[in-house]
Amino acid sequence: MTLLTARRTRPAHAGRRRRFGGRFNPETPPWLFAAPALVVYALVVLYPAVSGVVYAFTDWSGIGQDMSFVGLANFRTLLADEQAMGSIGNTLLLTVAIVVVQNGVGLLLALGVHARLKSRALLRVVFFSPVVVSPVMVAFLWKYIYNPDPSAGLNGLLGLRVDWLGDPSVALWSIAGMVVWQYAGYSMVIFLAGLEGVPRELHEAAMIDGAGTFQRFRYVTWPLLAPAVTINLMLSTIGGLKLFDQVFAATNGGPGYATETLSTVLYKQAFVFGKFGYSTAIALVLALFVAAVSLVQVYYLRGREVSA
Amino acid sequence: MTDLLHDARVSRGRFLRMMGGLAAAAAVTACSTRPETTATTGSGAATELKFIGVADQKAAMDKLAAAYQQAKPSVRITPSYAPTDQVQTSLRTQLGAGNAPDLHVVYPGNGSAMSMTQIAGAGLLADLSAQAWTKTIPAGFKPAFQLDGKTYIFSAGSSVIGAVYNKKVFEQAGVEAPPATWSEFLALCDKLKKAGVVPIALGAQTPWVTQLITYALVPSTVYAKDPTFDDKQLAGQASFADSGWRQAMEMYLELQKRGFFNDKPNGTTFEQQTAMVATGKAAMAIQVSAVLPDFRKAASSPDDLSMFPLPGADDANSVWIPAGVVVGLGASAKGKNAEEAKAFIDFLGKQENINAWAKEIAAIPLTQDSSSTIDPAVESFLPFTKDRAVPFMDQRWPNAEVQPVHFAVIQELLAGDSTIDEALKKMDEAYRK
């Protein structure tokens, strides 16, 4: 079972494949190739995470020596915690909005700047530039842009009267807009890496065969973009579910609790309320949730790749 | 295996060579950019005191740390500042891992995760009670500094909450004297509104700003009537719902209903609130005196701004004000430099240093002498500070959950999504957690 079953059969290499097919016996590289990475990864990520999980079963405040084991009490608290449960809905809505729009925009941008435009190098820099700004600062900056005053910011520019961050029914989407602006260039870069891997001869051959732009995209580009699509969808989904900095800096979960996500809730429990044990329990649930969603996605994407 | 290693040596790709070169170059730079500390204090005898503070402390702390190093060259203070939320996160991580910095920011009283009561309660703050300055802490401030009779935090003084107003706007609207009662205040707002300015700028998008109007009113609606309210509430004999808190919330919403706030306060940030008052688009903001330096920077002339106490009662004599001890610092109880760290705090406790710190943040010095200066903008609060002032409410709250709930319910009330009953109920629930 492979997670990323990109299609290995490229029409252009069909000839070569046949030539080597009989003699080449694919050998796997030695384990040693993965060993250094595994050691560092285990030390920095796995070991601390595994030792951290213990706190989920305690009532530790986060500081001091007082700590006792409380079994599954934290998980029971979570089930009855209206605020935490309410934040799940926000987390999902935000994630769906970000995944769909960010990848859609990212793909269009990538296709646009992959074409032989005179300004493509510069355009790539422009679309990528928001990625370079730190997320906390992006939120800070967008608060100027989201000024509710009709004569200022985005309202002034577009002649609107929207209360971007203050209206509880709008705030979540405003955050999504800000995140999409920042990360569309991120998706673009990954799509571009996929597009650069599509040999131009293929396009030229298809063009000679009389294929139109859409057909060339559908039958030549899209199938070969599979790894980039998978990577982008998974990264943006995971990123959306875990999104913290932007929400925290833009609204801190407000107005009221309108933009509270699982990440802001678990952050507040640990560092504002001093309930580290409970926060770890939420973190654990979040991790399982994200893992489950990713798995579902993998199955779906594999299906798509097969039918493509 | 040997084959592999052999190959590694002879057939390394161009890329790997380039990477190796970069790494080597970086390593060389790393060595050549060691901070001068180790070089200049080479003797090894110098003590380095690590301080972690919030950005609001930077100006005062940098000055006093420099003065201390001048007086005591064997000590070097290495400060680090960051925005409040991030400091809270990073400090709690370090405290949690048992590696506290020698000196760090501490919030007075209780009610937040970085407050004196919570950290000292976990046994992580050094007892400062032996230092001379602790003997002169005014009685009303003792709960902010002390837990079980021992002092754990240094703070240079107190700040007040009231109306920061633009003098030019008041003049243009023909306002002569600041209001002394709630009715006068409402009349003033009316007058300003008719003059075509926003009477009160409210930046409720920034969570901590939401609480200031309630905090400014509650001393008059709750504590003027019952100065022991905090103790009763702690004992479970009083609640938010059955107290003057209800009246304060009603007054808050009355200001909104009468159209005295800017449009869409929930979407307006603290920065935008500041700009509105500084540029005269709005006449005033209910704010803490610590923001005065920022308001002044944004105004065309620093003299444009002043403050007056927000009168929360219709009898001028039962108007009380909030005066809270400003964010301070403490010494780690377990650090290997605990004695040196305490010595630095003792230095901060000298009157001239209290004066210097307070001046930098427009605060009222903890104790005063002839050389103390008090920001002219807060002079109108001085008659209250002796016996008609109460600490900021959260400093006496038993846990860190009440304050964020207060922020959230105010935003919900302003959005019209909640009622005062629901709001106070949520606060009472959080209080009992």
Add this chain to the structure above:
Amino acid sequence: MRRTFLLEIVMIAVAVAFLFPVYTLVSLSLKDPGQIAQSPLAPPNPPTFGNFTTAWSAAALGPSLVNSTVITVVSLVALIALGSFAAYFLARVRSRLGYGLYILFLLGIVLPFQLGMIPLYELVTDLGLIGTHAGMILFYTGIQLPFTVFLYTGFIRALPREYAGAAQIDGASHLTAFTRVVFPLLRPITGTVLILNAVFIWNDFFTPLVYLGGSGYETIPVSVFAYVGQYVSQHGLVFAGLVLGALPIVVVFLALQRYVIKGFSSGLKG
């Protein structure tokens, strides 16, 4: 030809819209507090360059720039070396154990950072690496490896095995086949791995604050955010510092993109 021209016009229009917040950032960095209060989004009139000089001197951006560069460059080298080798193995291995290892790496992307935060801090303290470049490099290498391995594995799997096979038939070892044949083919994704990791490491604020705060080795975000207070901030300085801090990454990206574009149009010209 006309269609390319049309596309170019459309893309430039989109770019202008995209740049609006960037323009906001730059324009704020050129204003004094009074100008920001008056009209935050109008063009700076007159522009104040004082913010940049203050940011450079007061926030000690010079040394911070060196710290950020050292930490970012060394971490990137380690990430690309460790990540690409591991991914080559993971993409080619066919055993269950190999697949399990791949899933184990992916787990690193899923885990919330807070889970291991305190044990990790204890570990770095025990290793004596608090307040050092080495501690940060170790941290970033570990924390970004899952992402790096994920990107590389996806792309290596899409590469025909025959490329490496061809080299191996000539008697080359796996190491030679990888460094000489496979790795050069990974250039587009290496560029992506490089820039995306660089951005994360360069901008990361929280970990360097915890690990480097007060050490004299602060990175750019740590130095700049020291001026963001609750009550009092130096916004002009902060914006200017962030603009200065972002420039190196923009330049690296521009250089990288030109390299990637050039490499391909010259290499595969039919």
